[in-house]
Amino acid sequence: MPEFRQNFVTKEWVIIASERAKRPDQMSTGLEPRPQPPAFREDCPFCPGHEDRTPPPVMVSEQGGQWAVRVVPNKFAALRSDERPCREQNGPFLRAGGFGIAEVVIESPHHDVTLETLPLGRVELVLRAFRSRHLAIASDPRINLVSIFRNYGPLAGTSLEHPHSQIIATPIVPPHVRDPWRHAQLHFDTTGRCAYCEMVEGELAARVRVLVETPHFVSFVPYAAKTPFETRIYPKRHHASFSWASDAEVADLAKVLRDTLQRMRLGLRNPDYNFIIRSAGSGDEDVRHLHWYLVIIPKITTPAGFEIGSGIYINTVAPEGAAEYLRGVQTDA
Amino acid sequence: MPEFRQNFVTKEWVIIASERAKRPDQMSTGLEPRPQPPAFREDCPFCPGHEDRTPPPVMVSEQGGQWAVRVVPNKFAALRSDERPCREQNGPFLRAGGFGIAEVVIESPHHDVTLETLPLGRVELVLRAFRSRHLAIASDPRINLVSIFRNYGPLAGTSLEHPHSQIIATPIVPPHVRDPWRHAQLHFDTTGRCAYCEMVEGELAARVRVLVETPHFVSFVPYAAKTPFETRIYPKRHHASFSWASDAEVADLAKVLRDTLQRMRLGLRNPDYNFIIRSAGSGDEDVRHLHWYLVIIPKITTPAGFEIGSGIYINTVAPEGAAEYLRGVQTDA
Numbered sequence: 001m002p003e004f005r006q007n008f009v010t011k012e013w014v015i016i017a018s019e020r021a022k023r024p025d026q027m028s029t030g031l032e033p034r035p036q037p038p039a040f041r042e043d044c045p046f047c048p049g050h051e052d053r054t055p056p057p058v059m060v061s062e063q064g065g066q067w068a069v070r071v072v073p074n075k076f077a078a079l080r081s082d083e084r085p086c087r088e089q090n091g092p093f094l095r096a097g098g099f100g101i102a103e104v105v106i107e108s109p110h111h112d113v114t115l116e117t118l119p120l121g122r123v124e125l126v127l128r129a130f131r132s133r134h135l136a137i138a139s140d141p142r143i144n145l146v147s148i149f150r151n152y153g154p155l156a157g158t159s160l161e162h163p164h165s166q167i168i169a170t171p172i173v174p175p176h177v178r179d180p181w182r183h184a185q186l187h188f189d190t191t192g193r194c195a196y197c198e199m200v201e202g203e204l205a206a207r208v209r210v211l212v213e214t215p216h217f218v219s220f221v222p223y224a225a226k227t228p229f230e231t232r233i234y235p236k237r238h239h240a241s242f243s244w245a246s247d248a249e250v251a252d253l254a255k256v257l258r259d260t261l262q263r264m265r266l267g268l269r270n271p272d273y274n275f276i277i278r279s280a281g282s283g284d285e286d287v288r289h290l291h292w293y294l295v296i297i298p299k300i301t302t303p304a305g306f307e308i309g310s311g312i313y314i315n316t317v318a319p320e321g322a323a324e325y326l327r328g329v330q331t332d333a
Numbered sequence: 334m335p336e337f338r339q340n341f342v343t344k345e346w347v348i349i350a351s352e353r354a355k356r357p358d359q360m361s362t363g364l365e366p367r368p369q370p371p372a373f374r375e376d377c378p379f380c381p382g383h384e385d386r387t388p389p390p391v392m393v394s395e396q397g398g399q400w401a402v403r404v405v406p407n408k409f410a411a412l413r414s415d416e417r418p419c420r421e422q423n424g425p426f427l428r429a430g431g432f433g434i435a436e437v438v439i440e441s442p443h444h445d446v447t448l449e450t451l452p453l454g455r456v457e458l459v460l461r462a463f464r465s466r467h468l469a470i471a472s473d474p475r476i477n478l479v480s481i482f483r484n485y486g487p488l489a490g491t492s493l494e495h496p497h498s499q500i501i502a503t504p505i506v507p508p509h510v511r512d513p514w515r516h517a518q519l520h521f522d523t524t525g526r527c528a529y530c531e532m533v534e535g536e537l538a539a540r541v542r543v544l545v546e547t548p549h550f551v552s553f554v555p556y557a558a559k560t561p562f563e564t565r566i567y568p569k570r571h572h573a574s575f576s577w578a579s580d581a582e583v584a585d586l587a588k589v590l591r592d593t594l595q596r597m598r599l600g601l602r603n604p605d606y607n608f609i610i611r612s613a614g615s616g617d618e619d620v621r622h623l624h625w626y627l628v629i630i631p632k633i634t635t636p637a638g639f640e641i642g643s644g645i646y647i648n649t650v651a652p653e654g655a656a657e658y659l660r661g662v663q664t665d666a
Contacts, residue, residue, distance in 0.1 A: 002413060004429040004505060006429075013505050080334070091538070093338070096339075097336060147643050157635045157638065170337075172337060172346050175345055176644020179508065183508075276638050302488065304491065305482025305607040306501050308630065309607075310510060311509020
């Protein structure tokens with residue numbers, strides 16, 4: 001029987017209508033079988049030896065005498081660091097200069113790997129680069145929000161094969177980000193508790209949607225998942241900003257993230273996906289009502305008019321079934 | 334130069350970064366060239382002679398002794414009219430029975446037409462069916478929101494070729510719908526004016542983004558369009574609910590909608606698209622701060638991690654350029 005479920009924090013509703021689903025291993029996940037990329041491409045700006053095809057790096061991590069992670073300004077950025085963020089109102093039309101900071105995190109010199117197939121230590125280096133850049137960029141007084149995300153595959157919005165993530169930092173905190181925070185704040189003011197912490201405790205107690213649990217993190221398919229196999233990774237320790245994650249947490253996150261992504265890769269036949277780190281805005285790093293997390297969205301279904309119009313997603317795979325299926329996948333983690 | 338723009342009503346921000354765009358007529362719009370469907374398919378449940386493959390119609394419009402529009406319950410609905418809308422809270426987990434009303438509007442007996450290629454009188458019949466069903470369904474005391482939408486093509490979420498639209502009515506008004514209304518209400522309480530009316534007046538005064546204007550309607554590419562060629566059709570007369578549209582307005586809307594969709598079909602090479610009628614919820618039909626409209630979203634680009642995470646869309650086609658391009662397309666309207 002179909003049912004509505006509500007996200008405890010954001011108050012968003014979804015419809016879980018799993019009768020319409022195919023078996024998980026029969027799901028279309030886009031372009032399959034995905035061809036294995038070559039280890040090096042002459043025309044790839046991120047492959048080693050082509051360092052002059054990107055702007056100079058803002059950060060480099062080395063290992064064994066070679067770069068392991070390079071963070072470079074995005075050459076094709078939608079925002080520019082030399083624009084001014086001033087706003088101008090003209091009747092009902094409000095604009096602001098396209099100021100922002102856009103960087104690319106090149107996750108490996110090897111063209112043919114991806115985050116979930118990298119060795120654990122390398123994944124940790126990538127996450128350390130995320131944290132380091134998050135900290136540095138958020139301290140720019142013109143920046144109010146730092147978004148870190150990964151687009152994997154064309155359905156997720158990238159055609160660039162070389163393993164990479166992106167950072168886009170904006171002077172603007174949009175309603176899509178602010179509105180859920182307002183709900184979380186009201187919850188805190190009403191109950192004295194972080195709504196995210198309560199949700200994580202609820203998932204840990206119920207245990208039916210949990211994928212991976214480690215000392216510092218838990219990954220689960222949330223109760224009100226919007227799309228099939230949507231998975232979230234929450235730190236157990238309450239804190240609002242990813243940039244305050246400790247070294248031990250970053251190392252542990254590498255493990256959970258790699259394991260969770262491997263389950264999707266092996267269980268769902270290497271789907272395209274987005275992941276996003278949702279973290280408090282600049283200056284809100286210490287607020288008590290927010291809690292950072294990472295959400296992974298495999299691109300398996302297409303939102304249609306109903307989803308776009310109402311924001312109510314129809315999820316054809318019950319989160320409990322999705323979690324059970326992914327728990328059964330063997331990883332090397 | 335890129336710039337941020339804000340939607341006057343919803344306070345959503347977009348980034349207009351048109352330097353990255355291709356020419357409009359070079360845009361990839363999915364599956365092209367789309368094969369012309371046959372006039373009749375033996376395996377199509379909506380083709381004439383197959384009326385017994387759908388549940389009995391809730392409404393039929395006839396013309397020339399044959400049905401012209403049939404509205405039938407959706408056989409594969411994500412929601413069921415025999416479920417109960419009761420809500421149950423269990424710790425942080427809130428659910429409600431999957432009650433709702435889901436109908437399909439079969440827009441023509443002919444398999445090979447679509448809304449924008451139908452004769453004008455036929456489009457009017459379809460819109461009359463929308464209005465009639467909207468009125469009837471919204472009067473059910475269990476229903477609080479009626480969504481009317483059209484999915485055209487696989488990128489828009491349908492694989493069914495036969496021309497059709499859908500109606501899904503829910504007991505739930507989700508934050509995605511309610512939050513913009515709250516902004517509109519605050520604007521009304523502050524200024525005494527409908528924010529949508531002000532925006533429409535602003536677009537009519539600026540004139541650079543208008544596509545089609547008729548006595549009752551105006552269609553334009555909005556100042557803060559989220560995606561390339563997003564187009565909206567607003568009634569000039571202030572009213573909150575589509576269900577209160579007059580006969581003259583419905584006839585006029587048929588004209589504007591058909592003309593606007595033809596411009597996309599011919600100018601953008603028959604793209605997949607969604608359209609959605611956004612209208613006040615049940616009981617809110619007369620509120621002074623809401624204003625119904627129709628939004629058309631051609632599926633030309635893929636939202637990626639940044640859009641999903643921040644809700645800030647990067648639009649690579651300036652709305653002014655999109656409008657100029659579509660204005661230049663010759664239609665038979």
